[in-house]
Amino acid sequence: MTRFGSRSPVAVEEDSTATVAVPRKQFRPGPILVMIVILAVATGLRVWALGAIGLNSDEAVYAGQAASLAGDDTLSSLFPIFRAHPLLFQTVLSVGFLGGVSDVGARLLSVGFGLGTIIVVYLLGFRLYGRKAGLVAASILAVMPYHVIVTRQVLLDGPLTFFAVLTFYCVARFCLERSARWLYSAAAVLGLAVLTKEIAVILLLAVVAFFLLRHDVRVSARQILVGAGITLVIAAAYPVSLLFSGRIGTGQNYLLWQLFRRPNHSLAFYGVEMPAAVGPAVLVLAVGGLWFLRRQHSWRETLLLCWVLLPLGFFEVWPVKGYQYLLPAAPALVLLAARAITRTSFSWRHLRTALIAVVLLSLAVPSWLAVNPAPSATYLAGSGGVPAGREAGRWIKDNLPLGGNVMTLGPTMANLVRFYGNRKAYALSVSTNPLRRNPSYEPIDNPDRQLREGGFSYVVWDAYSASRTPFFSEQLMGYVEKYHGIALHTETLNISGVSTPVIIVYEVRP
Amino acid sequence: MIRCLLVAGLLVLGQPGTAVAGQQTTTPIEHFVVMMQSNHSFDSYFGTYPGADGIPADVCMPHSTDNLSADRCVKPFRLGDQSPSDLDHRPATQRAQYNDGKMNGFVEAFRKNGRDGTNTMGYYDGADLPYYWNIADRFTLFDKFFSSALTGSRLNHFYWVAGVPTPTGGEEVPPGGYGDIPTIFDRLRERGLPWKFYVEHYDPKGAGEATKVPLLNFQRFRNDPELASRIVDLSEYDRDLSAGTLPAVAYVVTSGSSENPPSRIQAGQSLVRNMTSELARSRYWSNSAFLLTYDGWGGFYDHVAPPKVDEHGYGFRVPALLMSAYSRRGHVDHTQVDYTSVLKFVEDNWKLAPLGSRDAASANLFSAFDFTSPPRPPELLDITRQPVVSTGRAWLVVYLSYAFALLAAATCVVVPIAVRRRNR
Numbered sequence: 001m002t003r004f005g006s007r008s009p010v011a012v013e014e015d016s017t018a019t020v021a022v023p024r025k026q027f028r029p030g031p032i033l034v035m036i037v038i039l040a041v042a043t044g045l046r047v048w049a050l051g052a053i054g055l056n057s058d059e060a061v062y063a064g065q066a067a068s069l070a071g072d073d074t075l076s077s078l079f080p081i082f083r084a085h086p087l088l089f090q091t092v093l094s095v096g097f098l099g100g101v102s103d104v105g106a107r108l109l110s111v112g113f114g115l116g117t118i119i120v121v122y123l124l125g126f127r128l129y130g131r132k133a134g135l136v137a138a139s140i141l142a143v144m145p146y147h148v149i150v151t152r153q154v155l156l157d158g159p160l161t162f163f164a165v166l167t168f169y170c171v172a173r174f175c176l177e178r179s180a181r182w183l184y185s186a187a188a189v190l191g192l193a194v195l196t197k198e199i200a201v202i203l204l205l206a207v208v209a210f211f212l213l214r215h216d217v218r219v220s221a222r223q224i225l226v227g228a229g230i231t232l233v234i235a236a237a238y239p240v241s242l243l244f245s246g247r248i249g250t251g252q253n254y255l256l257w258q259l260f261r262r263p264n265h266s267l268a269f270y271g272v273e274m275p276a277a278v279g280p281a282v283l284v285l286a287v288g289g290l291w292f293l294r295r296q297h298s299w300r301e302t303l304l305l306c307w308v309l310l311p312l313g314f315f316e317v318w319p320v321k322g323y324q325y326l327l328p329a330a331p332a333l334v335l336l337a338a339r340a341i342t343r344t345s346f347s348w349r350h351l352r353t354a355l356i357a358v359v360l361l362s363l364a365v366p367s368w369l370a371v372n373p374a375p376s377a378t379y380l381a382g383s384g385g386v387p388a389g390r391e392a393g394r395w396i397k398d399n400l401p402l403g404g405n406v407m408t409l410g411p412t413m414a415n416l417v418r419f420y421g422n423r424k425a426y427a428l429s430v431s432t433n434p435l436r437r438n439p440s441y442e443p444i445d446n447p448d449r450q451l452r453e454g455g456f457s458y459v460v461w462d463a464y465s466a467s468r469t470p471f472f473s474e475q476l477m478g479y480v481e482k483y484h485g486i487a488l489h490t491e492t493l494n495i496s497g498v499s500t501p502v503i504i505v506y507e508v509r510p
Numbered sequence: 511m512i513r514c515l516l517v518a519g520l521l522v523l524g525q526p527g528t529a530v531a532g533q534q535t536t537t538p539i540e541h542f543v544v545m546m547q548s549n550h551s552f553d554s555y556f557g558t559y560p561g562a563d564g565i566p567a568d569v570c571m572p573h574s575t576d577n578l579s580a581d582r583c584v585k586p587f588r589l590g591d592q593s594p595s596d597l598d599h600r601p602a603t604q605r606a607q608y609n610d611g612k613m614n615g616f617v618e619a620f621r622k623n624g625r626d627g628t629n630t631m632g633y634y635d636g637a638d639l640p641y642y643w644n645i646a647d648r649f650t651l652f653d654k655f656f657s658s659a660l661t662g663s664r665l666n667h668f669y670w671v672a673g674v675p676t677p678t679g680g681e682e683v684p685p686g687g688y689g690d691i692p693t694i695f696d697r698l699r700e701r702g703l704p705w706k707f708y709v710e711h712y713d714p715k716g717a718g719e720a721t722k723v724p725l726l727n728f729q730r731f732r733n734d735p736e737l738a739s740r741i742v743d744l745s746e747y748d749r750d751l752s753a754g755t756l757p758a759v760a761y762v763v764t765s766g767s768s769e770n771p772p773s774r775i776q777a778g779q780s781l782v783r784n785m786t787s788e789l790a791r792s793r794y795w796s797n798s799a800f801l802l803t804y805d806g807w808g809g810f811y812d813h814v815a816p817p818k819v820d821e822h823g824y825g826f827r828v829p830a831l832l833m834s835a836y837s838r839r840g841h842v843d844h845t846q847v848d849y850t851s852v853l854k855f856v857e858d859n860w861k862l863a864p865l866g867s868r869d870a871a872s873a874n875l876f877s878a879f880d881f882t883s884p885p886r887p888p889e890l891l892d893i894t895r896q897p898v899v900s901t902g903r904a905w906l907v908v909y910l911s912y913a914f915a916l917l918a919a920a921t922c923v924v925v926p927i928a929v930r931r932r933n934r
Contacts, residue, residue: 454784
């Protein structure tokens with residue numbers, strides 16, 4: 001086993017209580033070249049046709065917030081700075097927006113975090129299981145459809161995953177070296193993770209659970225207090241900025257709503273969606289490795305299992321399920337799979353290489369298909385942009401009068417009209433009941449009256465929202481008919497050889 | 511044959527109603543729509559508008575000009591959603607309010623006649639007139655727009671179309687009508703330029719509109735079918751916009767949507783919003799202008815003493831707003847103008863001869879336009895007054911907070927590495 005990592009920390013840290021002798025560094029071009037290839041492939045998958053489809057709803061919101069922070073005159077009136085989540089990613093993005101707002105530019109920042117995650121996964125794999133495991137883990141993550149898809153989008157989950165891996169890297173270093181400085185580093189990075197998306201507190205629970213479960217990894221009360229203090233001080237940037245901006249209620253309203261809202265997916269959601277996204281082979285290897293290598297079980301596997309199971313358990317219980325929410329746990333699965341591959345003894349010497357090739361191929365093919373999607377009118381939320389949403393938004397920007405309020409079917413299209421069309425847009429499907437709606441959204445109190453009084457001059461129907469809310473689609477088209485709607489513009493997609501309208505912009509008048 | 515076809519073609523092009531104004535204007539404005547609303551002073555609508563010559567801070571209108579007691583006066587107050595009953599705005603009232611230019615008889619003018627007079631000091635603000643104030647924010651507001659005559663709806667409307675006083679110099683219509691006094695529409699007709707007079711809820715057989723539509727007191731505009739066909743119901747405005755038949759010059763008067771007290775001002779705003787929104791959504795936006803003004807001060811307080819230009823005027827200031835692709839954005843125009851400036855604009859823009867001495871000497875509204883810049887894109891304004899969205903210091907707070915967090919985290923991560931290296 002140790003022949004791949006004879007110079008890795010694994011060899012010097014069999015007794016978890018021992019002080020680690022850090023290996024001397026020697027320049028080894030092989031792994032570096034392999035990492036360069038891995039990163040090149042990862043970059044290719046993440047930037048290929050990056051701007052082919054415009055932003056989706058969440059991406060538009062985060063990019064809009066960043067534009068507001070950057071002082072964009074138009075978007076700042078359409079996207080308030082404070083909305084639902086902390087603003088670390090948006091703040092970093094806003095710096096790039098000082099030179100101009102760009103949807104592809106925003107996605108490149110996500111890609112950057114994705115590539116950074118692959119590097120840190122390599123480092124963590126190297127520390128836990130040796131260099132080869134690190135390289136295998138990095139290569140799996142580089143081509144994993146789940147990570148590829150999410151880190152191509154302007155979402156918080158990609159950066160959150162980066163900070164999550166970095167946090168566990170620091171925890172692993174603490175376990176290996178028993179230096180409290182690494183624990184404090186982990187606490188600091190965890191603070192940044194919370195500032196990226198508040199749900200990162202789950203990772204804190206995972207770390208705590210790990211320390212509670214592993215008595216062989218001792219942490220003093222003082223270390224815990226100092227670490228917790230560091231996390232709190234750093235994460236305090238979020239409430240402090242809300243407080244000094246007079247928007248302290250914003251975060252509270254959103255948390256309350258998330259706690260008591262109706263579930264948006266069934267309990268089977270992750271069971272159905274995740275295996276294909278993570279890769280069945282990765283799951284099988286991770287679980288199989290845990291079973292077949294159970295005699296080698298150490299704190300490392302406990303750490304990785306806590307990292308996977310806490311978020312999984314939390315989001316199963318939490319009423320809100322998002323495609324991308326489990327991404328921070330994916331690197332742990334990758335590391336477990338890499339462990340299985342590199343630590344299992346194979347009778348045929350080339351079997352390991354063949355297995356690695358098969359696993360990578362099984363991931364790379366769906367990833368490639370995912371970045372070259374067939375035209376569809378109904379994408380899964382969070383898994384890609386809305387078809388033709390950007391083009392419709394830009395048409396609106398170029399052709400509709402300034403100040404023309406737009407009624408859309410759902411909030412997704414409303415966000416796109418705001419971001420690309422620079423027009424105020426409100427969604428028909430947003431409930432007027434404050435208990436039933438995302439506090440970030442403004443409802444239309446009386447759509448009929450507002451149309452009659454000229455409050456809305458334009459109505460946008462889109463196939464994506466219509467497939468999700470057929471009731472409101474019917475209602476919207478009823479208004480279009482009642483208020484003499486004239487189709488001004490239609491976006492069509494060629495779906496299975498048939499030109500299918502996916503977005504229609506109507507002009508209405510009382 | 512060819513000659514016949516050419517002649518026929520020229521005849522068709524020369525027909526009123528055909529949009530051939532194209533190269534005939536001195537400015538990019540090829541369509542000018544002017545709406546005359548009723549009875550409000552400038553201060554009653556825009557007296558508190560920032561940047562305009564509005565209500566003086568310390569004004570308190572005395573009950574009596576003989577006793578300028580500080581405790582017996584009426585301060586300007588916001589009317590809000592109230593619509594006061596119609597205030598007296600006859601000549602005697604105007605003279606008493608004017609008080610030889612002292613502008614301190616606004617309340618006394620009513621109290622002398624046993625009326626309360628408090629409402630003369632009432633005004634509306636942006637919360638009550640959101641759409642008009644939004645226009646002022648985005649386009650042009652005139653704060654030196656005077657009614658042409660001291661008083662009298664008929665007289666002021668007459669100035670609006672003919673640039674001269676009525677033959678009687680007052681509200682009376684001579685038995686034979688206004689005779690052959692030329693109007694701006696005659697000038698337009700002579701040049702073959704299309705025009706229309708839109709009347710809200712127009713009844714060609716009714717006589718009620720004659721005050722607001724002075725043309726109905728001219729025999730020729732009543733009896734000549736071609737001329738009479740130019741006076742139409744306001745519903746044709748939308749049809750003309752969509753059909754591409756908006757005339758070069760269009761006058762508009764209201765009835766049901768009149769803002770004449772005690773009518774609700776919201777109805778007038780709604781009508782103006784519909785008309786300007788339709789204009790913005792039409793093919794005419796980039797070569798048109800929409801002017802809204804009022805036919806008199808309606809008895810409401812205004813603090814600016816009108817200049818005396820002749821025995822008939824000026825009267826008190828009235829509100830006036832200009833909306834066009836060439837309007838100066840958020841501009842308060844201080845040029846001294848009156849209804850004859852509308853005529854002057856039409857005359858200068860379409861190279862027509864003046865109708866009288868007043869319009870010949872008048873400013874032509876060009877100061878409110880910026881013809882050196884390309885046309886502004888069309889804009890639909892809110893019917894509500896949106897607070898100005900300001901991120902205030904939020905961005906600074908966010909940058910400082912998160913920069914501190916990043917710095918603190920970097921310190922925690924980098925220090926162990928640095929210490930470790932040093933120990934080596």
